[in-house]
Amino acid sequence: MLQNLNIIDLAIVKSLDLNLEKGLSVLTGETGAGKSILLTALGLALGDRADASYVRPDCERAEINLSFDLSDAPAAQAWLEENEFDADGQCLIRRTIRQDGRSKAYINGRPTTLQALKLLSSQLVEIHGQHAHLTLLDNEEQRKFLDDYAQNTDLLAKTNQAYLQWRSNHFELEALIKSSTELSNQEDLYLYQLNELEQLDLIQYDYIALSAEHSRLANLEQILQIGQLQLDLLSENEHQSANQMVGQSISALSDLSSLAGEFEEPNKLLIEAQIQIQEASSQLRHFLEAQEINPQRLQELENQIGIIHSLSRKHHVAHEDLPDIAEKIRLELNNLSNSTERIDELEKLVEQNKQDYFSFAKALNLKRTEAGKKLSVLISAMIQELGMPQGEFSISVIAQDINLPKINGSDKIEFLVSANPGLPLRPLAKVASGGELSRISLAIQVTTSHDKDAPTMIFDEVDSGIGGGIAEIVGQKLRTLGKNAQVLCVTHLPQVAAQAHQHLFVFKTSDAAMTTSQVKTLSTEQRIQETARMLGGVNITDSTLTHAREMLMSGMKK
Structure with a gap:
């Protein structure tokens, strides 16, 4: 899990040292307070592209440090040992960005490449952005969701390796045949x-x-x-x-x-x-x-x-x-004589590559179909809890009748939904409204998060478009996730904030020269005040405070 986030001279953050706990941690604050810069800092430390604009004005460089406890991340620990980064149960990631735009990355004090950093990061943190629901409209993203849930990594790799071998041999064979007259x-x-x-x-x-x-x-x-x-x-x-x-x-x-x-x-x-x-x-x-x-x-x-x-x-x-x-x-x-022999050889290889590919593709189809049925039931139940009582979700996996291999198998995968009773299942992009799409996206992310290797999950305003009792259910689901993993959620909903194990408040301070974002961990009384602010806005009444206290006490009991 992520234990500490340390930021120095990044954008509007002069200095920040933030300790994080297990369970559900929420980040709240006024619009423009700097919640997004914290996630930006995390993204940069985990391998996102950097440029000079991230460096605080009049500073030589920006620096982000992350500290992870690897006791719940065996895959990351194995990766560190395999790549000879001393682990000892800890992982320290450091990223610096200079005024000229150049950056450096370090793992446990040793210089590393962004490619290596991203490979490690994928086993430590999973980020669900505030526009994650839009990616669900893409069929390729839908395919990735299903394959991740079905744990198809190895089988998919074998399928694509067979495809690449077939493509290489097929193109060479076509070129030789085309030039055979010449x-x-x-x-x-x-x-x-x-x-x-x-x-x-x-x-x-x-x-x-x-x-x-x-x-x-x-x-x-x-x-x-x-x-x-x-x-x-x-x-x-x-x-x-x-x-x-x-x-x-x-x-x-x-x-x-x-x-x-x-x-x-x-x-x-x-x-x-x-x-x-x-x-x-x-x-x-x-x-x-x-x-x-x-x-x-x-x-x-x-x-x-x-x-x-x-x-x-x-x-x-x-x-x-x-x-x-x-x-x-x-x-x-x-x-020329060898070229003729090569054509004969390639024809045999291409046929064998096709047989291997379609064998793997068939096995992939069976696993996808089985996982799709299971996941459809789970997500349908989840969206019904999230305010779509008659909603139905289905993952369509259709093995296409193709003669030639293609990347990622032969299946056409599509997410289908029916928001109201009596209506047929239709593609997600053609049916769901913005609010419904947010809820379906959250249902998918929550449902599949149990099967992810990354011990830390970050949700960036994925609860947008949701309110009322549904927001409370969303908060409960995120809190439930926090029992088995570390969950960090940027939210504007008091119903979600009230469910948190740890509440982080982002705010700005200004002087004549500069504005700075800061973060503090709220006590119980401070959480009541912040929840009331989120409920009532500028004028906070006694009834608003009472409501906030009740929400917080109710959430903390669960």
Whole structure:
């Protein structure tokens, strides 16, 4: 339960330290006294969005501190332990807001995010705003009420997980099927391109060697002619060749070496030169003898080189990179093949996702239907106590005939009401007046509050549009709630205030510079005065005070 609310420099509150008790606590005060700022402070501390306008003028920052006893909040205590916020049975929440609009949040002294703060807060406090009855007109809110009451959290999560898996796989499958024609055309193109490239004998592809062979065959006549001429000059000319002339020089110098030893070294060099000439002649002869004019091979080479040049231009790559292009195309073809396999796989997954979803949705429908019947009876009884003696409330749960999964199950959920006997049940938004809607909203909130995990419930003027004896019944219901939980209610009804275990009075004080809201806990006599004010307005008579005392004494006995 919420033990203490501490506010510093927030809006019109300079400093406030408020201790709260178990049971039903009411907040009353004149219009504009600042009751709403207390709930605003609670909302900010529990994770609502903040801005600089909340900071009291001329102050550096605003600060809100909440202190909770976790003895009646096991879910919150487990969350704190799981997220490594030391608990020890206590929870301290702190929120600061600076002049520049930046804010910080702390749980048990440790910095935290607003998302984490909201997760924790949902297990500590439940707030029913003064316009809560308007949310009941929304079908999604009606669905949430029913699922909360039926404790469908886990089953709903499984249903929506199956839906999300189906949606993801379904969209991927649709995209692949939609592009299947394009993929088929692309596959044909890749096959054609790969067939073109494979004409090049890519396994043994060597453009440099092909180019060299082509160049030799294309110029073979010139090669043979010049080569034979050089062979003649080196050794095969019978009259004058390099080999013959070097041989003559060797013979002459050999004779002279016996006369002058200086000729020996030049003679050795000439002998080596003659050996080199003979070796070169031999290799040249061997090469020329091996050459053969082959027009057919030359044509083949010209064709292949032409294809290489054409494909290089087509794929915008160098000649030597064509094998890499072929490998890339093979990979793309493999991916296309995998895409077909993926379609088959997705079709099976989508069908399985649908089966899982409809299985969960069916179980969800059964739980909703059962809970709806039970809740309809309870709320019908409650609205009859709240001034609609012939009123009937019903929750319609209809399993829609759908082929494809949708979020939150397949049910259409609608709150129906008949305010008068003999009239058929019709949707809440089309039947209930403002006052009736407030009473129905309160009946729903009171009825379902027993099943909530949050140990603290806050009602912000949910009794608007109600008066007289019905207001007293509302007060009794809230007091009954306060026996099992902490209930904090902002009210303008004396009948409700008289039922409280604790009465908090909100008032303003002013000086020349600033107006400030304050709160005090009323004693029994002060409660009688405040209840009389709420009953009689400005002029409080003895009879008004007597009436107020009777109301208070009657409420405190229950």
